[in-house]
Amino acid sequence: MFQYRKSNFAPSVAAIQKHLGAVETELEKIGRTAGRQTSAAAAAASDQIGDAISTIMSEMVDRFRKGGQAAGDQAGRLSNQALDLGAKYGSGALARVASQAEERPLLTVGVALGIGILIGAALLGSASSATRAGSGGGRRRR
Secondary structure (H helix, E strand, O other): OOOOOOOOOHHHHHHHHHHHHHHHHHHHHHHHHHHHHHHHHHHHHHHHHHHHHHHHHHHHHHHHHHHHHHHHHHHHHHHHHHHHHHHHHHHHHHHHHHHHHHHOHHHHHHHHHHHHHHHHHHHHHHHHHHHHHHOOOOOOOO
16 A cells, blocks of 8 residues: 655755754753853852851851850959948948947847857757657657
8 A cells, every 4th residue: 555665855854863963962062061060050159158157157156255255254343343342331330340349348248148049059959859860759669
């Protein structure tokens, strides 16, 4: 039914195929070159981003360090002020107690004696309760 006949177009088709092969080869070269350039650009962008992040982190660390030093300096100043204020009030109170002791020496001795008795009673009470706890609650066995 159908017979194969050589066409007049055969040389033209072969020429077109040859040109298409050359175009395909050229496109492959262009693709490889573009891939290399894209890879190089991506690597450069990655390096730039890494450098930027490194710089930002370094600046943040420096800021935290400076903030910590400033806080330490402020705490030192506040503690010095507190010590000065405490020394001032303490020396004032000591001066008042000394003047009262000079004006009323018997009253001062009485107050000191009363405080001594209270401290002694507290110490004896805690010592006797510790002794009772160690000996089984203070019960005697028969």
